[in-house]
Amino acid sequence: MRSRPTNGPTQPNSTRRALITYLPLGVVAGIFGSILTGAFRFLRPVVAAESDNWIDVLPLTELSGASPITASITTENTAGWSVTTEQHRVYVLPGTNNQVLSAVCPHEGCEVSWESQVNKFSCPCHESFFAADGSKISGPARRGLDPLPTRVQDGKLQVQYRSFENNSRERITRT
Amino acid sequence: MSRVDPESNSFESSLVQWTKTTSGLVLMLLAVQFLTGTLLAFYYVPSVDNAHLTVSFIERVLSSGAWLRSLHHYGSQWLSLFAFLHVVRLTWQHGYRDCRGQWIASVLLFALVMAAGGTGYSLPWDTRAFFSTRVAEGLVGGLPIIGKMARLWLLGSNQISTLTLSRFFALHVLVTPFLILLLLAWRLRAVRIRLIPRQFIVAGLVFLALALWALKNPAPLGPSVAEAGPDYLPRPGSQFLWLYETLKYVPGGLGSIVGLVLPAMAILILVSLPWLKLDFLRGRSSDPQRLVGLVILSTCVVLVVVMTSASYISDRRDQRTREQLARQAAQEEVVRHQPFSPVLLNESAINSSSTNSPPPAYIQFCANCHGLHGEGGKQGALKFPPLKGVAQKQRRAIDDIVALLNDPKAYGLEPPMRSFATKLTDDEKRAIAEWVEKLQP
Incomplete structure (x- = not known):
């Protein structure tokens, strides 16, 4: 601002200085504040609820034997403007009352594979090993493989797909 | 926030001081464009x-999406206006x-702002955007000498094509902003930056007006090119x-x-x-430069005011x-309030892997009677059996279904089921059979 040394008593210098300091601040805060408030709502992540659909795994007639059986299930994933389908590998354990294990390693989320020669699950990423019932044998994972909710409907084994927090000792469903 | 003219010793009326707020206004509107544009991206x-x-x-689902997009849309129009007024003020x-x-x-900024507006117009790819791209194509293609190549x-x-949209996108969000x-x-x-309250008062008031305007008027979004009827007026x-x-x-x-x-020549002269x-x-x-500047700018004003009014009037009159x-x-208003339905993205992956989508040959030859999902159907007195769960029946393995398509009678099926021996290729028969086999009852 142009300095005006001739300021009279009607316009005290301190008020003027306060105006010069705070008014620009206020305006900038107002403009940025309103847009950033909108921005916060705009960018806030949209959390889709985990689907409660029961998904067919395999007919019961195919479930026999001692070793885990690999199956693939498809889930729908709504994200923004799109729906994508995802394939997930699961293992059915005919020996353990047809329990279904998610193939997702509880360490960092790679998919474990069943190695029938050594009779254990192994994770390709960081060498966690799990026994045929899913319990942890060795490696960086902090818990065994995660079982999924199952039921039998019309002679078919069905699951609800879930994902779980990585690296926790307890099993926590991700939301 | 403001750039300031060199101090003159002459007395400047307070009105003149207020006209200088155009620089702060242009900066404020640019900041709004950068912020909202980044968010839209x-x-x-x-x-x-x-x-x-x-x-x-963005428009129908996201919180504040309509407001932010409207700020960007109308902000660009206000920015064009104030960038122009800024040049007028400087000439004066x-x-x-x-x-x-x-x-x-200031002159280059005005040109860049118009260029950003022109390239941004294509991005929503609604019918309006499509035709504006058409017009840009025509204008560039009609240039003497370089037209063909430039187009x-x-x-x-x-x-x-989608390449065009990518180019407009890159020009709009990378080249012009840069x-x-x-x-x-x-x-x-x-320049030495000094904070002048007057600049902030005006910028704040104009922003408030823009924000309220954007709140009340969502930016237009026409139908996509595929949805628009032939009578659509962009x-x-x-x-x-x-x-x-x-x-x-x-x-x-x-x-x-x-x-x-x-316009390019006018910018060059300015x-x-x-x-x-x-x-x-x-x-x-006594000041021919000012004369030339004012002639160019007032020609622009006259042209824009007359032509804009003419377009409003001709749209109202007819x-x-x-x-x-x-x-x-x-x-547009109806569509704005309809619920948004997401689209299936990896449809081809599903086709090749498992479940729902039937093979094309099924849709062409079988779905009319047996239903798109094999649910069966009825046409008058005729009943068509569902195909769901057919795999569990006797003699309905994949090879059986292929053979059945060639010779339905051999499998005990009556007309209207007919032979598809010549209508379908062997691969198509097998694809249908494999799909039917997977249908869950």
Whole structure:
């Protein structure tokens, strides 16, 4: 601002200085504040609820034997403007009352594979090993493989797909 | 926040001081464009199959999405207006003489703002955007000498395609903003920045007006090209209405001159105004540069005001046009409030892997009677059995189904089931059989 040394008593210098300091601040805060408030709502992540659909795994007639059986299930994933389908590998354990294990390693989320020669699950990423019932044998994972909710409907084994927090000792469903 | 003219010792009326707030206004509106544009880029996808979808998602689903997009849309129009007024103000106050750097920067900034508006118009890829791209294609293609080549370079191909949209996107979100920032960096480094409350008062008030306007008026989003009927009337944004209206009157081919060559020449003359020796005008004016500047700018004002009003009037006067535009606006309003339905993205993956989608041959030959999902059907007295769960029956393995398609009688099936031995290829029969086999009852 142009300095005006001739300021009279009607316009005290301190008020003027306060105006010069705070008014620009206020305006900038107002403009940025309103847009950033909108921005916060705009960018806030949209959390889709985990689907409660029961998904067919395999007919019961195919479930026999001692070793885990690999199956693939498809889930729908709504994200923004799109729906994508995802394939997930699961293992059915005919020996353990047809329990279904998610193939997702509880360490960092790679998919474990069943190695029938050594009779254990192994994770390709960081060498966690799990026994045929899913319990942890060795490696960086902090818990065994995660079982999924199952039921039998019309002679078919069905699951609800879930994902779980990585690296926790307890099993926590991700939301 | 503001760039300030060199101090003059002469007394400046307070009115003149207030006119200087155009610089703060332009900076404020630029900041709004940068902020809202960055936010829109978090969701927008520049491809012909996703652009309209993602803009529609921003508009209909996201919190504050309609407001932020409207701020960006109308903000660009207000920015064009104030960038122009800024140049007018500088001409009036001898900016080309007293402060060359600011003068050049302001003229170039106005040109870049118009370029950003022109390229941004294509991005939502609604019918309006599509036709504006068409017009840009025509204008560039009609340029003398370089037209053919320039058109190909603009489109990225020999016709408007997703490549064109990508180019407009890159020009809009990378090239023009970068040039604008470069210009600002150059200018703001050169001047001593002082905070002047007057600038902030005006900028704050204009922002408030823009924010409220954007809240009340969502930015238009027409139907996608596929949805629009043949009677759709596209209309450009208000900063380009003058061009739209002018193109109605000038014979084809001259459009490029009016729309591109003349504006480019005007910008060129304005930029070089500080160096022009206009001695032949000395007799008419003591300041010929100011005279030339004001003539150019007032010609622009007259052209824009007359043509914009003409386009409004002609749209109002013709009853069919008026009704069609009202219908389109009403339709947009309806769509805006419809729930958004996401699209299936990896459909091809599903086709090849498992479940739902039937093979094309099934849709063509079987779905009419047996239903799209094998659920069976009825046509009058005729009943068509469901195919779901057929796999559990006797003699219905994949090979059986292929054989059955060749000779239904051999499998005990009666007309209207007929033989498809010659209608389908062996691969198609097998694809159908494999799909039917997987159907869950």
